[in-house]
Structures are given as C-alpha cells and as structure tokens.
Amino acid sequence: MCLAIPGQIIEIATEQPLLARVNVGSVRRNVNIGLLENGEVAPGDWILIHVGFALSKIDEAQAQDQLRMLRAMGEDQLAIEEVRGYSFAEPKGEEDEIRR
Amino acid sequence: MTVVHSARKTPRFADTQIEMAHGAGGLASRRLVEGLIAPYFSNPILQAYTDAATLSVGGKKIATTADGFVVSPLRFPGGSIGELAVNGTLNDLAVSAAKPLALMTTLILEAGLPAGTLETEIESMAIAARKAGVTIVGGDTKVVEHGKADGMYVTTFGIGELDERVTLDPATIRPGDKILLSGAIGAHGITILLARGELDLQADLVSDTRSVWPLVSALVEECAPGLRWMRDPTRGGVATSLNELVREVSDCGIAIFEECIPMHDAVRGACELLGLDPLHIANEGQFLAVVAPEYADAALAAVRGVAGGEGAVYVGEARAEPKRCVIGVNGYGGTRVIDMLVGDPLPRIC
Amino acid sequence: MKYVDEFRDPRVISRVAREIARTVDPARRYRVMEVCGGHTHSIYRHGLRDVLPENIELIHGPGCPVCVLPTGRVDDGLTIADRDDTILTCFGDMMRVPGTKGTPLELKARGADIRMVYSPLDALKLAQQNPRKHVCFFSIGFETTAPSTALTILRAQALGVTNFSVFCNHVTIVPAMRAILDSPDMRIDGFVGPGHVSSITGCRPYEFIARDYGKPVVVSGFEPLDILESILMIVHQLHANEAKVENQYKRIVPWEGNVPALRAMLQVFELRPYFEWRGLGFISQSALAIRAELSAFDAERIFDIPGVRVTDPRGAQCGEVLKGVLKPPQCKLFATECNPEHPVGALMVSSEGACAAYYRYAMRAAVET
Numbered sequence: 001m002c003l004a005i006p007g008q009i010i011e012i013a014t015e016q017p018l019l020a021r022v023n024v025g026s027v028r029r030n031v032n033i034g035l036l037e038n039g040e041v042a043p044g045d046w047i048l049i050h051v052g053f054a055l056s057k058i059d060e061a062q063a064q065d066q067l068r069m070l071r072a073m074g075e076d077q078l079a080i081e082e083v084r085g086y087s088f089a090e091p092k093g094e095e096d097e098i099r100r
Numbered sequence: 101m102t103v104v105h106s107a108r109k110t111p112r113f114a115d116t117q118i119e120m121a122h123g124a125g126g127l128a129s130r131r132l133v134e135g136l137i138a139p140y141f142s143n144p145i146l147q148a149y150t151d152a153a154t155l156s157v158g159g160k161k162i163a164t165t166a167d168g169f170v171v172s173p174l175r176f177p178g179g180s181i182g183e184l185a186v187n188g189t190l191n192d193l194a195v196s197a198a199k200p201l202a203l204m205t206t207l208i209l210e211a212g213l214p215a216g217t218l219e220t221e222i223e224s225m226a227i228a229a230r231k232a233g234v235t236i237v238g239g240d241t242k243v244v245e246h247g248k249a250d251g252m253y254v255t256t257f258g259i260g261e262l263d264e265r266v267t268l269d270p271a272t273i274r275p276g277d278k279i280l281l282s283g284a285i286g287a288h289g290i291t292i293l294l295a296r297g298e299l300d301l302q303a304d305l306v307s308d309t310r311s312v313w314p315l316v317s318a319l320v321e322e323c324a325p326g327l328r329w330m331r332d333p334t335r336g337g338v339a340t341s342l343n344e345l346v347r348e349v350s351d352c353g354i355a356i357f358e359e360c361i362p363m364h365d366a367v368r369g370a371c372e373l374l375g376l377d378p379l380h381i382a383n384e385g386q387f388l389a390v391v392a393p394e395y396a397d398a399a400l401a402a403v404r405g406v407a408g409g410e411g412a413v414y415v416g417e418a419r420a421e422p423k424r425c426v427i428g429v430n431g432y433g434g435t436r437v438i439d440m441l442v443g444d445p446l447p448r449i450c
Numbered sequence: 451m452k453y454v455d456e457f458r459d460p461r462v463i464s465r466v467a468r469e470i471a472r473t474v475d476p477a478r479r480y481r482v483m484e485v486c487g488g489h490t491h492s493i494y495r496h497g498l499r500d501v502l503p504e505n506i507e508l509i510h511g512p513g514c515p516v517c518v519l520p521t522g523r524v525d526d527g528l529t530i531a532d533r534d535d536t537i538l539t540c541f542g543d544m545m546r547v548p549g550t551k552g553t554p555l556e557l558k559a560r561g562a563d564i565r566m567v568y569s570p571l572d573a574l575k576l577a578q579q580n581p582r583k584h585v586c587f588f589s590i591g592f593e594t595t596a597p598s599t600a601l602t603i604l605r606a607q608a609l610g611v612t613n614f615s616v617f618c619n620h621v622t623i624v625p626a627m628r629a630i631l632d633s634p635d636m637r638i639d640g641f642v643g644p645g646h647v648s649s650i651t652g653c654r655p656y657e658f659i660a661r662d663y664g665k666p667v668v669v670s671g672f673e674p675l676d677i678l679e680s681i682l683m684i685v686h687q688l689h690a691n692e693a694k695v696e697n698q699y700k701r702i703v704p705w706e707g708n709v710p711a712l713r714a715m716l717q718v719f720e721l722r723p724y725f726e727w728r729g730l731g732f733i734s735q736s737a738l739a740i741r742a743e744l745s746a747f748d749a750e751r752i753f754d755i756p757g758v759r760v761t762d763p764r765g766a767q768c769g770e771v772l773k774g775v776l777k778p779p780q781c782k783l784f785a786t787e788c789n790p791e792h793p794v795g796a797l798m799v800s801s802e803g804a805c806a807a808y809y810r811y812a813m814r815a816a817v818e819t
Binding site: 002003005007024025026027028029030049050051052082083086087088089 | 294299300301302303304357359360364365366368369370372373375413414429430431432433448449450
C-alpha cells in the first residue's frame with residue numbers, strides 16, 4: 001500500500017517555507033514538507049514522497065549500512081555468473097563503483 | 101442482415117455502452133473491434149488486424165490505413181495534433197513496410213475554435229508531410245456545435261506502396277528471433293500526461309512524434325528477408341503491441357529483458373512517482389521489429405545508421421516457452437507476465 | 451535513481467536470494483504474510499517469487515486501501531458527484547473501483563464532474579479555483595495517507611476555504627492485522643510489516659503481535675532487496691524461536707514514528723467506533739472520522755450520505771483471500787467472471803490487490819495450479 005518514492009530537494013520556497021521543490025528522476029514537483037519537523041530538511045536532502053507530501057527524511061547512513069551488509073553476503077563471482085544471460089548487456093552493479 | 105462470424109472465436113461485445121476504456125487501445129478496444137465491429141464487416145483483410153490493410157490493385161500491392169486523432173491539449177512539447185495526424189498515419193504505413201505515397205484528411209472542428217489555432221495545425225501538417233515527402237491530396241471539413249468536440253479532431257487516411265521484398269507474418273516468428281526497438285519509450289505519453297497540468301509535474305521532456313519511415317526504410321533495404329513483423333507501439337505502449345503479436349504467433353512467446361529497455365530519466369521518474377508501467381505508455385515515434393537472428397547485426401546497424409536511430413537496441417527475443425505470452429525478465433532472472441493495458445494508464449497512490 | 455537502483459541491483463539480489471535458500475530448512479514451510487499491497491505489487495513486479503525457495507509461501511495481506519473499501523462506501527461517495535454544484539475528486543486508484551452504478555471513470559464519461567488528483571492539496575487548490583463549486587475529496591488510505599489529508603484540512607481551515615470537504619475513508623492497519631490473527635483459520639508464521647505506514651506510526655504498534663501472538667514482524671521497505679532481507683530476517687527469527695518486531699527499513703522508519711504527522715492526525719481525526727471492511731466485515735476502532743470541531747470540512751456531515759450497505763457479490767471470496775485462507779486462483783470467480791477489466795471484487799481492481807497482481811504477473815502460475 002502507499003506508493004512512496006525518494007526525491008531530492010532542489011530548493012525550499014522562502015515565501016512558503018512548507019513547500020519544497022523536489023526532483024524525482026528529473027521530474028520536478030512541489031512537495032509539502034509540513035509533516036516533517038521544522039528545519040529538518042534542507043536543499044540537497046532526500047525525502048520520501050507520498051501524495052505530494054514528504055513522509056520522512058531519508059537516512060543516508062542507514063541506507064549505506066544496509067547496503068554494505070547485503071553486499072557482503074555470499075560470493076560475488078557466483079552472482080555475476082548467475083545474472084549473466086538475463087540481459088543483452090554484461091552484468092553491472094553499484095558495487096563496481098563502490099570498489100573503484 | 102447476415103452476420104458472418106470469423107473462424108476465430110471472439111465473444112460478442114456484451115458491454116451496454118461505450119466507455120473511455122474502449123478507446124484506450126488496450127483490451128477493451130480490442131473487444132470492441134473484434135466483438136462488435138469486425139463481425140459485421142467480416143473479411144480476411146480486416147481480420148488480419150494489422151496497422152494497414154493490404155490491397156492488390158492492378159497487380160500492384162498497396163497499403164491503406166486510416167487513423168483518428170483526439171488529443172488534449174492540442175499542442176504539447178515536441179508536437180501537436182496536426183503533426184500527430186500526419187506522422188501517426190505515416191507510421192502505420194511504415195510498419196507495414198509501405199512507402200507512404202499520399203494522405204487525405206478530415207477535420208472535425210468545434211465552433212468557436214480560433215482560426216489561428218486551426219492554421220497553426222494545418223501548417224504543422226504541411227510541414228510534417230513535406231518532411232516525409234508525401235502530399236495531402238484531399239479531405240473533408242465539418243463543423244460541430246460548440247461544446248461537442250475538444251477544439252478539433254483529425255482523421256487521416258494514408259496510402260503507400262508495399263515493399264514486395266518484405267513478408268511480415270507473425271506466424272513465421274521462431275524462437276531465437278530478436279526484438280528490436282527503435283529508441284527510448286514513453287516520451288509521448290508522459291509528455292501529454294504532464295502537459296495536461298493536472299498532476300503539477302514538470303520535466304524537460306518532449307513527445308517523440310516523428311515519422312519512422314526513414315528508419316524502417318533503412319531496415320528494409322538491409323535485411324528485408326529477415327524481417328518478420330513490425331508495429332508502432334502507440335496507445336497501450338510496447339506491452340500492448342507485443343501482446344497483440346503473441347496472439348498471432350504459432351509456436352512461441354516473447355521475453356523482454358527489462359534492463360535493456362531504454363527510456364528518458366523523466367519517463368522513468370514520472371512512472372515511479374505515479375506507479376505506471378513504462379511499457380504501457382504511448383509512443384508516437386518508435387517501432388518494434390522482430391528480426392531473424394542471422395540478420396540481427398545488420399538490422400541494428402541499419403537503423404542506428406540513420407539520424408534518429410542511434411538509440412535503437414534489442415530488448416528481447418522470441419522463446420519456445422512460455423507460449424503466446426509476453427514475459428519480462430529482470431536482471432536477476434525474476435520474471436513477470438507483461439499484460440495488455442486495461443483502460444487508460446491512471447496514476448496511483450497505492 | 452538514488453535509493454531505488456541500489457536496492458534493485460541484480461548481483462546483490464542474487465546473493466541475498468542465495469543466502470535465503472541456504473538458510474531455510476527444506477523440511478519446513480514458512481508462511482509469511484506481506485501486509486501491504488505495495489509489497490504484493492513489488493513481489494510480482496520484480497519477479498521475486500522466482501528467486502525464493504518453494505517452501506516460503508507468501509500470503510497477501512489486507513494493506514490495500516482500495517481493496518478493503520466496501521462497495522457501499524463507494525456508492526455513498528459517488529452520490530456526492532450526483533450534485534450539479536459539486537466536483538468530486540479522488541486518487542487515480544479509485545477511478546476504476548466499481549460502485550453499484552458504475553466506476554467513477556464511467557460516471558465521469560457520462561457527465562459527472564469527477565476529477566483525478568495526485569494530492570489532496572490539489573483538491574484544495576481546485577476548490578480555491580472554483581469558488582462557486584463545492585469540491586469534495588474522496589479520501590482513502592492507511593496511516594501513510596491520513597496525515598496528508600489532515601494537513602490539507604488544517605490548511606483549508608487556515609485559509610478560510612468554505613467550499614472544500616473530505617469524504618473520509620481512512621483506515622488503520624493494526625485492527626485489520628488483529629482481525630486476521632484472531633481468525634480461526636489463520637496460519638501465518640510471520641509478517642513483512644508495512645513500511646510506509648510505519649514511517650508515520652513507528653514500530654511500536656506491532657509489539658502486541660510478537661508478544662501476544664508469538665509472531666515475528668519485520669517492518670520492511672518495498673524494493674526487491676528490502677523484501678528479501680525482511681524475509682531472511684523472519685526466517686532467522688523463526689529458526690531462533692524468537693518473535694520480535696524488527697525494523698528493516700531504518701533509512702525511512704524511525705522506531706517512534708513521525709511525531710508531527712501523528713500530531714496532525716490527532717488534531718483532525720478521531721477513531722470511529724467501527725467501520726466496514728470489504729471481506730473482513732465490521733472491525734471496531736479501525737477507521738478515522740473527522741472531529742466535530744472540523745465538521746465544516748466533513749462531507750458526511752455536509753451532505754446527506756445514504757449510508758448504503760451492499761453485500762459482496764455472490765461467489766466472490768475476497769474475504770478468504772484477504773485473510774490469506776485462499777490463494778487468488780482458488781476463488782471460484784478468479785479469471786472467469788472476475789478479471790482486471792471487469793473486476794467483481796476490489797482485490798482485482800487495484801494493481802496492488804492480491805488478485806490483480808496474481809492475474810497480471812503470475813497468470814502462468816495460476817494456470818499451472
């Protein structure tokens with residue numbers, strides 16, 4: 001239930017401090033930030049958007065912790081072998097960027 | 101009156117009235133055409149359900165097609181109803197491997213439509229036709245009372261010369277055949293959705309409306325014998341076109357590699373935000389082609405070699421299993437059934 | 451897209467899936483309910499069934515606002531659109547939900563002024579732009595959506611807008627989970643808990659499930675990696691004979707929830723003594739009504755709402771499917787009388803509904819069983 005999607009704050013309107021301009025995959029929309037604590041978010045922050053409202057500020061450190069833990073599971077070479085053949089392209093992943 | 105029913109078992113149209121979904125290009129449209137219209141007109145040319153009807157005139161094979169255009173707003177980033185009316189019809193001919201020769205057009209105008217608006221659209225039509233090297237040789241104009249049409253509706257009739265080197269027949273599709281897509285999907289549908297302004301979303305996105313004939317023409321020149329099927333995935337998107345295809349194939353199904361499907365960031369963003377499937381979003385300047393594997397490299401090179409075809413890619417293949425079904429395969433082998441669009445794509449919050 | 455693509459990385463998904471396969475006991479069945487329709491949708495959309503071991507059975511829960519809204523409430527809401535001076539607004543999800551006289555989309559095509567909005571604030575804006583009309587917003591949704599409606603009502607009050615109201619159908623998830631847990635045919639080993647609801651409510655409301663019913667709850671995100679990790683966490687709890695509430699979705703969900711949002715809800719809503727859920731019947735204290743102080747914005751007080759009750763269509767077994775007792779294809783109407791184009795039950799309407807998800811993405815599985 002409840003489709004919500006991450007977006008990044010571009011700016012917060014000075015005349016309407018509860019309205020943030022947000023970018024979602026290069027689509028822009030005004031999003032109401034009245035459900036967050038005063039001053040909780042600033043331009044550059046990522047928020048979770050649902051029906052035009054920000055539900056929460058996304059915690060970058062928690063996300064990174066989680067990804068680090070998941071990426072440590074199992075053996076990468078096996079995974080690369082396994083995902084080969086499900087696309088015309090070579091398997092790629094975030095990890096390559098992280099390791100570089 | 102005698103109604104001759106076709107051999108294929110299609111249920112009679114049982115709905116009591118016409119709803120918007122019957123015009124949305126998906127399942128409901130199909131039921132209307134097959135269940136109510138086609139039984140009366142019953143003939144093999146019509147019931148091939150191709151984009152254009154093929155006729156033999158004096159030993160020469162020609163393709164004919166008619167297309168109606170209703171769009172709100174009349175102008176949108178990257179195009180307008182006039183341009184759509186020309187390109188959309190040209191594309192129906194193109195994907196039948198027919199070189200467009202001439203168009204005719206009928207205008208239904210609403211009283212009160214500013215003359216300037218009309219002139220702008222007529223000019224758009226003229227420019228699009230000139231660009232494609234076709235002439236608009238006739239038509240009709242009617243005016244209805246104010247409030248009875250959305251400004252203007254356009255119907256375009258097109259005629260083209262079939263390239264006899266090409267045989268497009270879904271029944272010839274074999275496992276291993278490749279699905280070629282001419283470029284990024286969803287730009288037209290999302291542009292229109294945003295241009296309506298109801299969702300208050302903005303993006304630097306323009307409709308992909310264009311004639312695909314230059315691309316198709318290059319493809320035909322290079323690998324006519326390897327071409328099995330083509331379609332322009334307009335209303336209902338790539339998903340609907342491929343589902344129409346699998347109804348006609350004899351002994352296979354289609355697998356789409358989801359990671360290979362090209363789309364603009366804004367199309368993806370809007371689809372994620374609104375809960376839409378990009379495969380259901382309309383295109384006005386793309387086409388799909390099924391190509392025999394031995395022609396795959398040549399076909400891709402041919403399309404990519406034409407200006408505007410650089411983004412062409414293979415997005416999937418015909419497979420022996422599951423039969424008569426379109427599946428999406430994601431990057432880790434997870435699969436889903438890709439169904440036809442039901443009604444118009446509606447944004448969802450849950 | 452950041453926070454989306456990383457959580458759909460095929461290589462990491464493949465590893466986590468392998469970890470699950472290695473961890474599960476082949477001799478055991480794991481019956482896991484994903485409470486949210488959003489999870490159901492994601493599971494089918496991303497083909498997660500294909501990477502999970504056979505003995506993990508996913509049961510689709512009641513967390514789909516459109517699916518649990520009874521036909522009577524749809525009919526009630528649509529009477530508002532009968533009035534010439536009124537614009538009825540709703541989310542796109544509602545547009546295809548069948549009432550007795552048709553769907554909002556069909557009524558609109560016949561001339562009713564029904565408009566789709568993306569946000570309740572868009573409905574309020576419409577009211578400001580159409581001062582001679584009354585604009586009513588047909589609100590649906592769980593705790594994720596309710597605070598947005600609350601803030602919109604407070605904003606309407608602050609702006610002095612007098613031609614705006616809300617037909618409130620907000621429901622709360624915990625009573626529905628309790629109803630399922632109390633159902634005699636319940637056979638669930640653990641819950642993938644609602645991630646976005648919990649961003650508002652926090653994780654505490656599920657503690658009774660672990661404590662009183664001995665079932666693990668893992669509050670989960672919606673991306674493939676989130677769901678797989680949550681399933682793994684449930685498996686670990688079951689193996690350790692534990693039952694606790696865990697938060698897998700820490701990047702979004704604070705344990706204590708969203709305080710300003712809860713405050714706004716408290717200010718605007720009060721609990722209804724009971725509310726009808728499709729398939730589950732009447733559940734006490736399971737829905738929200740607008741407080742009397744804000745009755746000027748309450749469509750149920752402004753309009754003469756008939757309060758109709760419509761029994762579920764004969765043969766439709768939505769309730770059993772909602773409770774996880776039946777799988778969608780086991781319903782007598784599945785894919786015959788009831789299909790996405792002509793939904794009989796609401797589970798077939800929303801793409802989050804268990805039946806529509808099953809129909810759309812897993813028709814092959816349905817045919818095989």
